[in-house]
Amino acid sequence: MKTIWWRYLIAGVVVSAGVFSMPVGLGRDLVYCLIGASGTVAIVIGVRRHGPPHRRGWHLMAAGNAAWVLGDAIYAWFEHGLLVSPFPSVADVAYLAAYPMLAGGLLILVRSRGPENGLAAVLDSAILTVGLALVSWVFLLEPTWTGGGAPILDRIVAVAYPVGDVLLFAVLMRVVTARRDATIASLLLTGSLVAVIITDSLFVASTWVAVIDAHAQVLDLGWLAAYVLWGAAALHPSMRGLSVRAPTQVATSEKGRLAALAGSAAIVPGVLAVEVITKTPLHVWAIIIAASAFIVLFGARMLRMVGQLEHQSAQLSTLAGTDYLTGLANRRQIVDHLAWLLDSHHGAEMLVINVERFNEINDVLGDRAGEAILQAVGARLETLVGTGAMVARVADHRFGVLDPSLASAQDAEGDAARIHRALELPFDLPELNVSVEVSAAVLVLPQDASEPAQALHRADIALAAARRRPGRVARYQAKMESGGALALLLIGELADALRHGDLVLHYQPQVDLRSARVFAVEALVRWQHPKYGLLGPGAFIPAAEQSGLIGPLTQYVLDRALAQNARWHRDGLDLTVAVNLSARNLLDPHLVDHVSAALGRHGLDAGTLELEITESSAMVDPRRCIQVLTRLATMGVTLSVDDYGTGHSSLAYLQRLPVTRLKIDQSFVTNMVSDQPSAAIVRSTIELARNLHLDVVAEGVENDETLLALRDMHCPGVQGYGLGRPVPPPQVPELITRIESRIPEILRSHRPSAPSRHDQSAPFDIHPHTEPVIAFKQSAR
Template sequence: MRARAGVAPWWRFAVGGSAVASHALLPVGPARDVLYVAIGVLAVAAAVVGIRRHGPPHRAPWAILTCGLAVWVAGDTVWILRERLGADPFPSVADAVSLLGYVLLAVGIVRLARVRNPASDSIAVLDAVLVGTVVLAVLWISAVGPAFEAPGPHGLAAVVAAAYTVGDVVLLTLLAYLAGGSSFRSRCLWLLWAGLAATLAADVLFEASTTLTWVGPYGVRIEWLWLAGYALLGLAVADCSIVAASERQPPPSERVGLSRLAWLWVVLLALPGAAVVQWLAGEDPDSVELAVAGCVVVGLVITRMLLMARRMVAQADRLAALADADALTGLANVRAFSIEVARRLEDGGRPVPVLLVVLDRFTEITETLGHRVGDELLRAAADRMRDAVGPSGYVARISGERFGVLVDTGPQGALDRAGDLLLELAAPFTLSDVSVSVDALVGVAVGPDDGTDAEDLLQRADVALSAARTRPERVARYTGRMSAGGALTPHLMTELAAALENGEIVVHYQPQITVRTGRVHGVEALVRWQHPVHGLLPPASFIPAAERTGLIRPLTLYVLDRALAQAAQWRREERNLAVSVNLSVRDLLDPAFVHDVRRALDRYGVGTASLELEITETMAMVDPNRSLEVLEALAGLGVLLSVDDYGTGYSSLAYLQRLPVQRLKIDRSFVMGLVGDGPSAAIVRSTIELARNLGMTVVAEGVEDDATLLTLQEMSCDAAQGFGIGHPVPADEIPDLVAAIEERIPHVLRQGVPVGQRPL
C-alpha cells in the first residue's frame, strides 16, 4: 500500500471534470442551480473524507481550508436562493458570507505555512508580497479600474466585486509565500494553486462583465470556472499528499536559484509591460496607478536587498565563529591559535612561550574503550588545562590529542607552567563509564627566539616533544641542537642555491578535476628537491628557510619557468592542461614580478588563461597597498588569481572581495574532516555558497576518498584535488595519471557511491 500512496487518483479528476462540464452544458434553470450547489457540497464532503482517511499530522490547517470552502459554497447557495426568489443577488448578504470564506482560507494557508516552516523566512515573505503587489496592480489596470470607470451605477457593487479580486490575489500571495519558504512539490499544493487561480480568473472576468458582454448576466457563462475552483480545492484536501505536505520541511536554502530569479524578473517587468500594452492599444497608461505600484515595488526590492545583505553578513559571522572554534572541546582551533600567537608576537617586548601538550597513549585508550570515551577525555582534559592557565592563558586544540597553550611568562616560567599542566593532567579522569589515567608530554618553544610565527613555534615545540619522551620530567624546551624532524640544517640550506643551478630542484604536478564532470582540467605545480644524499625532500623542508634567506624569489621564478615550459609541451601534445604556481609574499611586494610573468608567458607562447597564480590569505595582508597593485597588474595580464589554504589565515571573504581573485582553495584541514565533522562540513558549505555569491569558484584541497568527493559534489563545489584523486607526480607520468583519473572518477560521480579506490 505504501508504494501506491503517491499514485494520483485520476478517477476523481475525471468525475470532477465531468460534473463541471455537465453543468456548463445544462441550460439556465433550477437543474443547473441544483447541480452547481451539489458540486460544491461534494467538494466539501471529499475534503472532509480526505482529512479523516489520510490523517495528516497537523489537521487544523486542512480543516480550516475545508471550512473556508464550505463557507464559499454556502455563500453561493444564498446567492442562488435570492436569485430564485426574485431578489437582487449582488451585492447582498451572500457576498458577506463568501468574503468570510476568504478569511478562513487565508488563515488555513498561514497555519499550513507555519507548520511546514515554523521559522518565518522574511525574504520569502517579501517575494510573495512583491508578486502579489505586481499582480494586483496589473489586474487593477486591466480589469478593476476600467470597471469603476465604465458608464453606469457603481458604489457598493463595484467595491464588492473588487474585494473578490483582491481576496483572490491575497490568497495566491500567501501560497507564493508557501512556495518560497519551503519545498512546493506536493500535488495537493499545486491543486490549491490551480483552484485559486481558476477562482481569480472567474472573479476578474466577472469584474469586467460591464465591458465583456459575453460573460452574461451575473457571470452565468463563467460559472464553470468557479465550479472548477471548488472541485480543485476539494480534491486538494482529499489528496493523500496532504500527509507529506503537513510535515515540517527542511530549512529553505539561502541560495537563490535561477528559476526564482527568473520569476522575480518576470514580475518586475510586468508593470512596464502593462504600460506598453496600454500604449500599443492606443490608451493612455494609468500613470498614477503605475507610479504607486512602482514605488511599492522599489521599496520592496530595496528591503529585500538589505535583508539579503544582512543575511550574508550573518552567515559570514557564523562561518567565522565555526572557523575559530573546535567543535568537540569548545576551545579555540589552530586557526585562532595562530592569530593569537601573531598578535602576541606583534606586541613585542616580551617572549611568547608556546606549549605543545600531547596526551600520550590516547590512541590506545580510544582503541580499547571506544571513541566516545576518547571524546569525553579530550573535553575533560581541555577543561583542566583551561582552568590551570587561568584568564591570562590561552588554550587551543591543535589536532587530535594535541593542544597548544600560551602563557604570559618568561621561558623559565613557561617550563614551570608546563610542570603544573602535567600535574593537573596526571590525576585520574572520571568519565561516564570508567576512570582513566593518561600521561602527558609538553614541548616548549619561545618566540621570537625559536620562531616568528605560530607554524614555526609549533614545529619547534613538536621537535621538543621528541626530547620530552626521553626525560623523566616529560617536559623539554626546544634548542637549536635538536633534530628538526626533516627540516634542513643550516649547512644544507647553503646548498639550495647550487641546487637551483644543478637542476636538483624538480617540479611535480598534482591534477585538479572539475567536480561536475570528473575530468582533469589542470595541475598544480609543486616544488621538490631531489637531493643527491637525502633523496626527494618535500617543500616544507626548505621553503620556510628559502623565504628567510631571500632564495624564494629565484625559486619561484624557476618553478614558474618549468611549469610554463611543461604547459607548452602538453599543448603541443594536444593536452589542454592549465598550470597553477604558488607565489611568495616577496613576489607580491615586487612590481617587477609582473614583468617576469609576462616575459615567461611570451617565452613559451602560453596563453594567460592557462596560468593560475596562488597566494595565501596572509600574504596579501603584509603590505595591502603594494600587494593590491601587483595583483591588479597580474589580473590585467589575464592570469587567474586564487587564494590558497583558505580558512587558515586572518582574512574574511569580505576582505578578499577587494582583491582581484577569482578562485578560493579551501584548506585541507577542513576538507579532510568533511564527512565526519559537522562544523567542517558547515564551513565548507558556507564557504562555497558565499564564494559563489561573490563571483568566485572554489577548489577543495585534501580530498582523500570518494566519500569526500561525493559530498563536495552534493555541495556543488567547482573543483577538487587530493591524494584520493591523484598524487603529485613528475611531468612524464601525468598522461597515464590523467587517463586513470578520467577512467575512475566520472564513474564514481555518476554512480553516487564510493568504489574501490587505488592509489593514483
C-alpha cells in the same frame, strides 16, 4: 486509509469533468454544489483524522469553502427557481465572505509554522502582491470601476472580487515564501489557490472580453478544481505538518524566489509597454505608486539580504575557526592568533600537547571512544588554563594552548608540567574509565620563535624531545635541531626513502653462552639521510607508527633482512635473523601472509626468522595478538618478547603468548653488577623463564663483568656493545669470528664461583593485579 486523499482527488476530477457533459439546468447545478460541499466535508474529515495542532485555520478554510458553496446554491436558485440572475445579490455576500475566511485560515497556518525567515518572506510576498495589484488595477479593477456607468453598489461588488483575489494572492505568496519543504498537502493547497485566482480574474475580464465571455461556462472547471484540491490537501497526512512549528534553519537564497522578485521588478515597465503599444491611456498615478512601493520594498529586501549575508559570513567564519569534534578553536584560528601576538611583539606561552599512541587507542576501543577521549582532553584543558588563553585542536590528537599572560620562562615550564600531570589523571567517560599518556612541548614567545610557521616547527622538535624524557615535557632549545628530533620533522620523506632504498640495516650478534657461539643477529634499521647523515631508529620509528608508515617500513626491513640471511646461508653462515614488530604490525590482518611470502621469496625456513615484540604491543589487543602470534608460531617462526620488564602486562597473558624467548631489557642488565635490585630482577627473570620453559637473552651487556655475572646466573643468551656493536652486513662475518674466538677465553679464565646464599633464587608470589583504569602508556627509555 492513507490512500483516501488520492481516491478523493481522482473521483473529484472525474465527476468535475462529467459536469460538462450534463445539460445546463438544475441537475448540473446540484452536482456542482455537491462537489463544492464534498470539499468542505473533506476538510472537516481531514482535520478529525490527522489532528493538526492548529485546527482553527482549517476550520476557517472549511467555512470559506462552505460560503462559496452557499453562494453557488443561492445563485442556482435565483437562476433556475426565480428565473432571474440579479447582481448584486445575497449570493455575492456569501461569495465575498469566503475570501477573508480563506485568507485568515491560511495566515493562521503560516503563523503556526514560526518565523522561518519571517521578515524576508513578508517583504517577498509584499513585492509580488504589489506587482499583481498593479496588473489587477490596470486591467481589471479600473476598467470594472469606470466602465458601463453601472450603479455604485454594482461597481463596488464587481471590484470586490479582484480585491479578494489580490488578498488570496498575497496570502499565497506568504505561504510559498515561508515554506522550504514542499509537501503533497502544500502543493495541493497552492494549486487550489492558483485555480481560484486565475478563474476569478478570467471571470471578471469576461465582462469586456468577448472571447472569454463566449466560453464562460468552462470557467466552472477552475472553481471545481479549487474545491477538489482543497479537500484533497486536507485529507493528505502531510496536512498536519502545515501547522507544525518549523525547525530553525540558516537563511539561504533560493533561485526560484529571486527569479520571481526579478519578474516583479519588470511589471512596471511591462505595464507601460503594453499601454503604449495598445495606445490606451496611461495609468500614471497607479504606476508611480506601484514604482514607489517597489523601490521601498526592494530597498528593504536588499538591506535584509545584506544582513543575512553578513550573518552567514559570521557563522561561516566561526565554523571555519572551530574544530567540529571538540568545539575548540582549530589550527587555522590559533595560527591567526599566534600571528597577531608575534606581530604585536606580545609575550606569550605556547604549549603543544600530543596524546600518545592514540591510533592504538582507536584500534582497541574504537573510533567512538577515541572521539570521546579527545573531547574530554579538550574540555579538561580549558579548565586548566587561564581565562585569556586560547585552547585549540591543531591536529588529529594534538592540542595547542596560547596564553598571553606569561610571567616568565620558568612559569611556562611549570604550567606545562602542571597541565601534563592533570591530563594523565583518569577520564571518567560514560562507558569507560581511561587514562592516557601525553607529551608536552613548551615555547616562550617571542624568544623561541618569531613567526607562526617557525613556532609550530619548533614545537614539533620539542615534542620529539619530550617523548624521550621521563616527565615527557620539554621546552624548545636550539640544540634540539639535530638528530632524531629533526628527523621526525622529515617523516614526510620516509615514503620516498623506502622507495629509493635510503634505509639500511645493521646487525648486532646474539651469543649463546652455553656454546660460546653466535646463533643469531638482530636487524636494526638506520636512515642514511642525504642531509643529516646516518639516523638511528629513534629518529623516525615512533613517527612512522603515528603516520601509518610502520607497515611498509616493517615489510621493507623484513624483506631486506631475509634477503641478507639467504646470502649468508649460501656462504655457509648458519644464522637466525631477528626483526622487531610494533603494535600496529600485530594488528595488521595481513602480517602472517607477508611473513610467509617473504620467507618463500628468499627460500628460507621459518626457523631462520625471529620476530621480536614488546610487552606493551602484545597487550594492546591480547586476543587478536595471540591469534596472529599463534599462526606465526605454527609456521615455525621463533617469537620473543623484547624489552621484558618495562611493560605493564600481566604474567597470565605472558603465559598465553606462544613465545619461546624473553629478552631482558638493557636498563636492568647494564647496571646489574653494581645495583642489587637490578641483579635481583635479572636473576628472577631467568628463573621465571626456566620454569616457563623459555629461552632468555640479556640485552645491554657492556663489559666482561656483566657477561660473567650472567654466566653465573645461567643466562643462556647475551647481546650488547661489550660483545659487538651493530655493523653493516659485510662486517658481520668478521665480527662473528672475533666474538667466537674471544668469548671462550673469557669464560675459561674466570671460572664460576660457588653460589652464595644471596645468589639463590628466592621464591616469589605473583598476585593478580586489577587496574582501576585502562592505561595506554609506554616507558620513557
